[in-house]
Amino acid sequence: MKEAKKGNIVKYNKWGYIFLIPFVVVYLVFQVYPLVSTIFFSFFEYYEENLAVVGPTWNNFEHYIQIFSDGSIVKYAENTIIMWLMGFIPQILVSLLLGAWFSDTRLHLKAAGFFKAVIYLPNLIMASAFAMLFFTLFASSGPINSILVDLKILDQPFRFLENILATRTLVAFMNFIMWFGNTTILLMAGMMGIDPSLFEAAEVDGATSTQVFFRITLPLLRPILVYVAITSLVGGLQMFDVPEILTESTGDPNECAKTLIMYLNSQISVSKNYGLAGAISVVLFVLTGALSMLVFWVTNKKE
Amino acid sequence: MANSNSQVQIQTEKEKNTGGIKVRRAIAYVVLSFVTVLCLFWFFILFINATRGDAELAKGFTVIPGGYLIKNMLGLMGRPEIPIWYGLLNSFIIAGSSAVLATYFSTMTAYAIHTYEFKAKKFMFTFILMIMMIPTQVTALGFIRMVYAMGLENNFIPLIVPAIAAPVTFFYMKQYMDSALPLSIIEAARIDGSGEFRTFNTIALPMMKPAIAVQAIFTFVSSWNNYFTPALILKTARNKTLPLLIRQLQKSDYLTQDMGQVYFMIAFSILPVIIVYVFLSKFIVQGIALGSVKG
Known part of the structure; x- marks a missing residue:
């Protein structure tokens, strides 16, 4: 009897493997194999010139030496991180404030659902369309300049996209608009998860809202803040659509808005230097891999 | 006696808080309205401008939709x-x-x-x-x-x-x-x-x-x-x-x-x-x- 039951379990449990087949096969073909061949290509001289393919021939760590010694990868990493920070710092501050308001039962905001829906909307908008919109709105003959001149704020149109700070600020601002709603909702969910008796006790003790926020909410929110910061950084390293469209693939002025993925993309589809693109990919893989491990470690620490 | 005293204290504390809360609520609504405008403004211009013709657009921005959508x-x-x-x-x-x-x-x-x-x-x-x-x-x-x-x-x-x-x-x-x-x-x-x-x-x-x-x-x-x-x-x-x-x-x-x-x-x-x-x-x-x- 007992053996029969055990036999049954084994009979059923082979279905665990069967149901995993689609995921595993597709993952191996479309993720693992491409990753392995990307790493492989990074050690080879392999490019296309005038429709002729050169290589692949082994050339050691040449590509890695090249991207680090000519400073390109450091420069584009710097651009990426600067624009990410310019967007992320206001994003986390605004999200903390809005999250605290939405989750504060004493404040009892009306139409909170409407506000949440509005701030989340930009996250679902096609980033390339949003960037094209800003490209058009902030053109020197575009409506933003026309409004600013009409309001006598500017004497003459300002060329936003020919100015380093303005271009970076526009990219960061778009990232901010697209992501602060998402962050607000995550932080709010974290704040609602805090034991309400802590807030009640603080209220009885006569703590002000500011004290409650800094002494109770913020310390208890730390794991989620770390999670939000690292996932946002991983997302930031993938920044592409917005600067690509806003600067018409150039990253100009002075390549100030050229990100790591724009660099990778130009090596794959414009220069067709696959070996070099492989090396850039591997650097990105190591970076995001390390950050993912950090997230994994932070979120699983409790158990 | 001590008990009722502390109750009175909580009472006044609460009243103070409700006064403060009205101010905070007002601030929250103002900030949220500003954020709403910040999120929707771009799309407002977009949909207005999608209804206007090239020549009209060159003249500058207005909030009135045009008849050029089709x-x-x-x-x-x-x-x-x-x-x-x-x-x-x-x-x-x-x-x-x-x-x-x-x-x-x-x-x-x-x-x-x-x-x-x-x-x-x-x-x-x-x-x-x-x-x-x-x-x-x-x-x-x-x-x-x-x-x-x-x-x-x-x-x-x-x-x-x-x-x-x-x-x-x-x-x-x-x-x-x-x-x-x-x-x-x-x-x-x-x-x-x-x-x-x-x-x-x-x-x-x-x-x-x-x-x-x-x-x-x-x-x-x-x-x-x-x-x-x-x-x-x-x-x-x-x-x-x-x-x-x-x-x-x-x-x-x-x-x-x-x-x-x-x-x-x-x-x-x-x-x-x-x-x-x-x-x-x-x-x-x-x-x-x-x-x-x-x-």
Whole structure:
């Protein structure tokens, strides 16, 4: 009897493997194999010139030496991180404030659902369309300049996209608009998860809202803040659509808005230097891999 | 006596707080209204300008819509290098198929981990969690070389089939199953003589409907908005999706550009998502917090 039951379990449990087949096969073909061949290509001289393919021939760590010694990868990493920070710092501050308001039962905001829906909307908008919109709105003959001149704020149109700070600020601002709603909702969910008796006790003790926020909410929110910061950084390293469209693939002025993925993309589809693109990919893989491990470690620490 | 004293103190404290709360509430409404304007202002200009003609737009901005909406559309339809209706159709086919495959197979993968006991179970679960955040861009080079070698350049297949292995969707489904799919129901189906595959399709899948709906929307939207991978694969105008056509339009000579058409194109590309969002925003906003934060 007992053996029969055990036999049954084994009979059923082979279905665990069967149901995993689609995921595993597709993952191996479309993720693992491409990753392995990307790493492989990074050690080879392999490019296309005038429709002729050169290589692949082994050339050691040449590509890695090249991207680090000519400073390109450091420069584009710097651009990426600067624009990410310019967007992320206001994003986390605004999200903390809005999250605290939405989750504060004493404040009892009306139409909170409407506000949440509005701030989340930009996250679902096609980033390339949003960037094209800003490209058009902030053109020197575009409506933003026309409004600013009409309001006598500017004497003459300002060329936003020919100015380093303005271009970076526009990219960061778009990232901010697209992501602060998402962050607000995550932080709010974290704040609602805090034991309400802590807030009640603080209220009885006569703590002000500011004290409650800094002494109770913020310390208890730390794991989620770390999670939000690292996932946002991983997302930031993938920044592409917005600067690509806003600067018409150039990253100009002075390549100030050229990100790591724009660099990778130009090596794959414009220069067709696959070996070099492989090396850039591997650097990105190591970076995001390390950050993912950090997230994994932070979120699983409790158990 | 001491007791009533402290009660009085709490009372006054509370009154002070309610006065403070009114001020804070007012500040919150002002800030939230400002943020609302900051989010919607751009789209307001967009939809106004999509209804205006090139000559009107050159004169400067007004808040009054014009009568050029249809003319802008017809103008774009007359440009064979920007086939907007093909773009719409291609985007729908790719995003729709991705959403169906991602939700069905992620539910299946989560079901395997949720329902059965087998040796590799813990390893698989940990493995999928670890690869969850690896960006697709880092494997793009190998992916593109492979796709070209397979002769699938300019084909939709490499944009649809990889959706079967979607770690984020899997994770959401697994979380949802833990709370909504008791093993006793599967056990009961077995006793009634239902096969494992049939149990999954007719019992587990319908119970997962709310989670499937949320993930179908998210997968659809992210595929709809995707620019990086389609740009490397789709080459001919008639096979391009809407984000690629936007870039195509940007590349055509900017000085002779009909700006009414540009605004129309942008509005046309984002309108389907906005329409869905207007009806389902509450449902979508609730769905975000569920999957992303553990526990």
